Amino acid sequence: MAVVRSLRQYVEPVVFGAQMACSFFDTGLQMVVKQRSENATSPSDPHEDQNAIANFYMIFNMLTDFIPILPALILARIGDRGYRKVPIVVPLVGYSLSRALLLLVIWLEWRIEVMYVAPVIYGLCGGFSSYWAGVIALVSVSTSEEQRSLRIMRIELVYGIAGFLGSLASGHLFQLYTVGMKQGVLLASMSVALYVFCLLYATCVLQVSRITLERRESTSSGIITHNRQDRTIIALLFISGILYDVAVAGGVQILSVYVLNAPLEWSASEVGYGNAAGFLIFITSFLGMKFFTRFAVSDTSMIMIGMVSFMTGIYFMTFVTTTAMYFLARSVMLFALIPMPTIRSLLSKQVQGTSYGMTFICLQVSFTLASVATAPIYTKIYESTLDTYPGFVFTLSSIITFLSILPISVVGCRAAKQENYERIQGN
Known part of the structure; x- marks a missing residue:
């Protein structure tokens, strides 16, 4: 019973199940979009279906990024009040x-444009911005400052392992069908089932210890009086994080389209393997940390x-x-x-524990606004360079990553100076 009570305070099962479900959905959506675009476009124009896929993802990602902003801020405020x-x-x-909408689109053969409703639905419920900020806030209030970086990275590791396993299986599951069940129905059904499991676990099983919460937040309050004055570090961390997120999100967004077209032209199983390779980075990053x-x-x-690791790899891409x-x-x-x-x-070390939710959601909303602005730019650059230099967007991501390193360098210098001041004062 003690082990069971201990497990009920871990959010990892939710992260694992939700990311498995998300991997199933992503692969299923990619393949359905590709199939519908090929059927709707003329074979005489080789770039027409490529532009159709790119434009679909541009609109889909903009809706995904923009709609959750206000609901996520409201939910973060509720979370900081103790819920x-x-x-x-x-x-x-x-x-x-x-996710049930994708199942209906496949099963009932609705138009792919119906999928634009999906980001509206989960956006009004806070979307990934609220979900991930809530997970990080919950982990932060229950972890000491010394262990926090590694603990958050462990959450990322669970997220990555789930994505890796889900991506490996998703391509094969998409191809499984019978006479009475269309291709992709099994994959979409499993995605919905996993999300329902995570919802039930988070609602009925997951617990947050009020004693742990109060202890950590009171401890944080004592620390913050010393660090809170350096708003420059907070601003630099935001700038660096936004630039890096733009570089990664923009590059990965185009990468999902790039692999479907010539010269790669991946099948469903290859798409799954490619997504798995992306999630394998979560494991290597955890081991590196x-x-x-x-x-x-x-x-x-x-x-x-x-950042240098990503900058080099995306440039090679x-x-x-x-x-x-x-x-x-x-x-x-x-x-x-x-x-x-x-x-x-x-960032969590620069603010009070009662502000974790709003801090993380503001960071996530900053990513969202930046993505809304840059997603169409990346898409249009990719379309305009498709005939001459299709990989130019990856070079652009590499340049933006280099720019994101500069604010972090300043943070490192300021942190080193502060540490020296504290040592002299202590002596």
């Missing part, structure tokens, strides 16, 4: 309903190592023309997931 599960449970309701932490590498140094080259470029990004959880950890 830490609300920002997690409400988005899971939206995800369960919206464990290694760097053992040798007392600072948080800012780890962030820069991760510019020249990818074969599947083997794609996986080679992916392998260079082995530490690319270290920056974001570490930035969140540094």
Whole structure:
């Protein structure tokens, strides 16, 4: 019973199940969009279906990013008032309903444009912005500052392992069908079932210890009186995080379209393997953080190592023309997931525990607004360079990543100066 009570305070089962479901949905949506675009476009124009796919994802991603902003802010405020599960449970309701829409689109052969309703549904429920900020806030209030970076990275690891396993299986599950069941129905059904499981677990099983919550928040309050004055560090962390998120989100968005078209032209199973390679980076990033932490590498140094890893890998992606080259470029990004959880950890050390929810949601909303602005730009650049230099958007992501390193360098210098001041004062 003690073990069961202990497990009820861990959010990892929700993260694992939800990401497995998301991997099933992403692969299913990719393949359905590809099939519907090929059927709707003329074979005489080889670029027509490519532009159709790119435009669909541009609109879909803009709706995904823009709609959750206000609901996520409201849910974050509720979470900071002590209801830490609300920002997690409400988005899971939206995800369960919206993922069922893909099942209906496949089963009833509705137009693919119906899927634009999906981001509206889960956006009104807070979307990923509320869900992930709620998870990070819950983890932060129950973890000491010394262990927080590694604990948040462990959540990212669970997220990555689930995505890796889900992506490996998703391509094969999409192809399974019978005479009475269309291709993709099984995959979409499993996605809905997993989201419903996560919703029930988060609602009925997951618990937040009020004693732990109060202890951590009171401890944080004592620490914050010393750190809160340095708003420059908070601003620099936001700037660096936004730039890096733009580079990663923009590059990955086009990458999902790039692999479906010439010269790669992946099948459903290859799409699953490609997505799995992306999630494998969560595992290598976690192992990298464990290694760097053992040798007392600072948080800012780890962030820069991760950024350089992504910057190099996404630049190599510019020249990818074969599947083997794609996986080679992916392998260079082995530490690319270290920056974001570490930035969140540094931010949590600059604010009070009762402000974790709003801090993380403001960061997530900043990512959202930046994505809304840059998603169409990336799409139009990709379409305009499709005939001459289709990988140019990946070079652009590499340049933006380099810019994101500059604010973190300043944070590292300021942190080093503060540490020296504290040592002199202590002596």
